[in-house]
Amino acid sequence: xxxxxxxxxxxxxxxxxxxxxxxxxxxxxxxxxxxxxxxxxxxxxxxxxxxxxxxxxxxxxxxxxxxxxxxxxxxxxxxxxxxxxxxxxxxxxxxxxxxxxxxxxxxxxxxxxxxxxxxxxxxxxxxxxxxxxxxxxxxxxxxxxxxxxxxxxxxxxxxxxxxxxxxxxxxxxxxxxxxxxxxxxxxxxxxxxxxxxxxxxxxxxxxxxxxxxxxxxxxxxxxxxxxxxxxxxxxxxxxxxxxxxxxxxxxxxxxxxxxxxxxxxxxxxxxxxxxxxxxxxxxxxxxxxxxxxxxxxxxxxxxxxxxxxxxxxxxxxxxxxxxxxxxxxxxxxxxxxxxxx
Amino acid sequence: xxxxxxxxxxxxxxxxxxxxxxxxxxxxxxxxxxxxxxxxxxxxxxxxxxxxxxxxxxxxxxxxxxxxxxxxxxxxxxxxxxxxxxxxxxxxxxxxxxxxxxxxxxxxxxxxxxxxxxxxxxxxxxxxxxxxxxxxxxxxxxxxxxxxxxxxxxxxxxxxxxxxxxxxxxxxxxxxxxxxxxxxxxxxxxxxxxxxxxxxxxxxxxxxxxxxxxxxxxxxxxxxxxxxxxxxxxxxxxxxx
Numbered sequence: 001x002x003x004x005x006x007x008x009x010x011x012x013x014x015x016x017x018x019x020x021x022x023x024x025x026x027x028x029x030x031x032x033x034x035x036x037x038x039x040x041x042x043x044x045x046x047x048x049x050x051x052x053x054x055x056x057x058x059x060x061x062x063x064x065x066x067x068x069x070x071x072x073x074x075x076x077x078x079x080x081x082x083x084x085x086x087x088x089x090x091x092x093x094x095x096x097x098x099x100x101x102x103x104x105x106x107x108x109x110x111x112x113x114x115x116x117x118x119x120x121x122x123x124x125x126x127x128x129x130x131x132x133x134x135x136x137x138x139x140x141x142x143x144x145x146x147x148x149x150x151x152x153x154x155x156x157x158x159x160x161x162x163x164x165x166x167x168x169x170x171x172x173x174x175x176x177x178x179x180x181x182x183x184x185x186x187x188x189x190x191x192x193x194x195x196x197x198x199x200x201x202x203x204x205x206x207x208x209x210x211x212x213x214x215x216x217x218x219x220x221x222x223x224x225x226x227x228x229x230x231x232x233x234x235x236x237x238x239x240x241x242x243x244x245x246x247x248x249x250x251x252x253x254x255x256x257x258x259x260x261x262x263x264x265x266x267x268x269x270x271x272x273x274x275x276x277x278x279x280x281x282x283x284x285x286x287x288x289x290x291x292x293x294x295x296x297x298x299x300x301x302x303x304x305x306x307x308x309x310x311x312x313x314x315x316x317x318x319x320x321x322x323x324x325x326x327x328x329x330x331x332x333x334x335x336x337x338x339x340x341x
Numbered sequence: 342x343x344x345x346x347x348x349x350x351x352x353x354x355x356x357x358x359x360x361x362x363x364x365x366x367x368x369x370x371x372x373x374x375x376x377x378x379x380x381x382x383x384x385x386x387x388x389x390x391x392x393x394x395x396x397x398x399x400x401x402x403x404x405x406x407x408x409x410x411x412x413x414x415x416x417x418x419x420x421x422x423x424x425x426x427x428x429x430x431x432x433x434x435x436x437x438x439x440x441x442x443x444x445x446x447x448x449x450x451x452x453x454x455x456x457x458x459x460x461x462x463x464x465x466x467x468x469x470x471x472x473x474x475x476x477x478x479x480x481x482x483x484x485x486x487x488x489x490x491x492x493x494x495x496x497x498x499x500x501x502x503x504x505x506x507x508x509x510x511x512x513x514x515x516x517x518x519x520x521x522x523x524x525x526x527x528x529x530x531x532x533x534x535x536x537x538x539x540x541x542x543x544x545x546x547x548x549x550x551x552x553x554x555x556x557x558x559x560x561x562x563x564x565x566x567x568x569x570x571x572x573x574x575x576x577x578x579x580x581x582x
Contacts, residue, residue: 104450105428106357106450108358108449109450112452112453114363114452116363116452117363117366117367117370121370147527164505211542
C-alpha cells in the first residue's frame with residue numbers, strides 16, 4: 001500500500017488501528033464462526049487494510065477540517081486574506097479527497113476480489129449461516145465505504161470540472177424528477193405536488209448542464225421525502241423572479257434543529273435525525289456545488305418539527321426570456337388545477 | 342487465442358499485492374492463465390516473453406505506469422487487448438485516450454465479475470495482429486464516419502452536430518460494437534462515475550444520437566434498444582483507412 005510522504009505516523013498507526021478493528025470484528029463474531037474468520041488470512045488482511053485505512057482517513061479528515069477551520073477563522077479580519085485562505089483550503093481539500101480516494105480504492109478492490117474468491121471456491125456453500133451473514137455484511141460495508149469515497153471524489157471533481165452549458169427546460173426536468181422520486185417506496189406515502197407556471201407564459205429556459213441540475217433537484221426532493229413521514233406534503237415550486245428562476249422544495253416533515261442548520265451545506269454533515277437513515281451526508285453539499293457552478297444561490301429555512309424549505313435561484317440569460325419584463329410581478333403562489341404527482 | 346479449450350494467457354499488472362493476490366486466483370479459476378507483474382517494466386518483459394492474449398494494467402505503478410506501458414506496447418506495434426484499471430472519476434474520454442488506445446477500462450474499486458466480463462469482451466473482439474478499433478484514429482460504420490482525434494463525425498457528406506457528451510457516447514459505441522451496453526455502463530462513460538442522474542440521462546443522449554443519425558428506434562440501423570437492459574451498436578465498424 002502506498003502512503004503519502006508525510007505519512008510516518010499513519011504508517012505506524014494503520015496496522016495498530018487495523019488490529020484493533022479486527023479485534024472488534026472477531027469479538028463481535030459469533031464464537032462458532034470465530035475460527036473460520038481467524039483462519040481466513042485473506043479476510044483478515046483485507047479487513048485490517050480496510051479498517052486501518054478508513055480509521056487513518058477519518059482521523060486525517062477530522063484533523064484536516066479542524067485545521068482548515070482554524071486557519072479560516074483567524075483570517076476574517078481582511079477580505080483578501082480570507083479569500084486566499086479559502087482558495088488554499090479548497091485546493092487542500094481537493095488534494096485531500098484525491099489522496100483519500102487513492103488510498104481507499106485499492107483496499108476496497110482487494111476486499112471485493114477476496115469476497116469473490118470465497119464465493120468462487122464454494123466457500124459459501126460450506127459456511128454456516130452466521131458466516132454467510134458476516135460475509136454479506138463485509139460486502140455491504142465495503143460498498144458503503146466505496147460509495148462514501150466516490151461521493152467525496154465527485155464533489156471534488158464537480159468543483160473543477162468544466163460544465164457543459166446548454167439551454168435546459170426546467171418544466172420537463174421537474175416532471176422527470178417527480179417520476180424518479182416517485183419510484184422511492186416512501187414517496188407513495190407522501191403527497192407530492194409539482195407546481196410550474198404555464199400562464200401567462202411558461203418558465204424561461206436556464207443555461208446549464210441538464211444532468212447536473214437533475215441531480216441537484218432530485219437530491220432536494222428525495223431529501224424532503226426522506227425527512228418526512230407518511231401523510232406529509234412535499235411541494236416543488238418553480239417561478240420566475242426578476243432575472244432569475246426560483247425553485248423551491250418544501251416539506252411538512254421533521255425540520256432541522258436550529259443548532260444544525262448552519263452546517264447542512266457542508267460535506268459529511270449528518271444531522272441527528274439522519275443518523276438512523278442511510279446516506280453519506282453528501283447530498284446538500286453536492287446541490288450547493290452544482291448550483292454555485294451554475295452561477296446560482298442556495299438557501300434553506302427550517303422549523304424544527306414543522307418542515308423545511310430549500311430554495312435555488314438560477315440566473316436566466318437575457319435571450320432565454322421570451323416573455324416581457326415582469327419585474328415586480330410574483331409567481332410564487334400555488335396554482336390550483338396543476339396536476340399533483 | 343487458440344481453440345475453445347485453450348486457456349487465454351493474460352498479464353495482470355498492479356503494484357498492490359493485496360490486489361494481485363486476490364484477483365489472480367479469481368481470474369485463474371475463471372479460465373485464464375494469469376501472470377502477475379508488480380511494475381511496468383516487468384509487465385513489458387512478460388508481454389515480450391509470453392506474447393499473451395490480453396493485459397490488465399493498473400494506471401498507477403512504479404517505473405513506467407500503466408499508460409506508459411500501453412503507449413510503449415502500441416508504439417511497438419503490439420495490438421493485444423488491454424483493460425486499464427483507472428482512478429475513480431475518470432470518464433471514458435480520459436481513460437481511453439486515443440494515443441494510448443486501451444480497449445476498455447474499469448474504475449477502482451470495481452466488481453471482479455465486471456472485470457471478468459470486460460476481459461472476455463475485449464478478447465472476443467480482438468483482431469489478432471491488427472490494430473483495435475479503440476486505437477484507430479478514424480472509424481467507419483456504413484455511411485457514418487468519425488474522426489476520433491478532432492471529435493467530428495459525418496453521415497454521408499453531412500457533418501453531425503452533437504453535444505460533447507453525445508459525441509463521447511458515439512465514440513464509445515463505435516469502439517465497442519455489438520456489445521450490450523447497460524445504462525449504468527454508459528452513465529459511467531459519460532460521467533466517470535455512478536452519478537444518480539437517472540437513466541433518462543443516457544436515454545436522452547441516445548435519442549440525440551438517433552435523431553442525428555436518422556435512426557428509427559422501431560427499425561434501427563445503428564443503435565438497438567435491449568429492453569430492460571440497455572443499448573447495442575449493431576452496425577459493422579471498421580478502420581476508415
